[in-house]
Amino acid sequence: QVQLVESGGGLVQAGGSLRLSCAASGRTFSLYVMGWFRQAPGKEREIVAGIDWSGGRTYYADSVKGRFTISRDIAKNTVYLEMNSLKPEDTAVYYCAASSRVLSFIKRDYNYWGQGTQVTVSS
16 A cells, blocks of 8 residues: 655745645555646546656646656655646646556556645636
8 A cells, every 4th residue: 555645735826836745655666656636626637747656757738848847756755746837727636646557647547646735826
């Protein structure tokens, strides 16, 4: 089992920045990939960014390319999401997720999820 705990959400004005953190514990050696997803009210949960846990390859949704950066600290078992130039449409609950099944950036392949952290961007 793997446990994920997010932190760093909050309220920010448009154009501002936030950094989310996700600390993993448990059988982290079994992980292939970690990612950040978000879900806005009335919308489906979507991937924002993902990172290959061992190799560091990254994936970004088109909507956040050039604004968000995902990174990891293997020694701390932590993944980060640096969010810059935030827009009101980035408002959502952000979830950290991980997969011990496969290296994938598809939601259905993730078998561990955090509790979520709210990010609100005001205009």
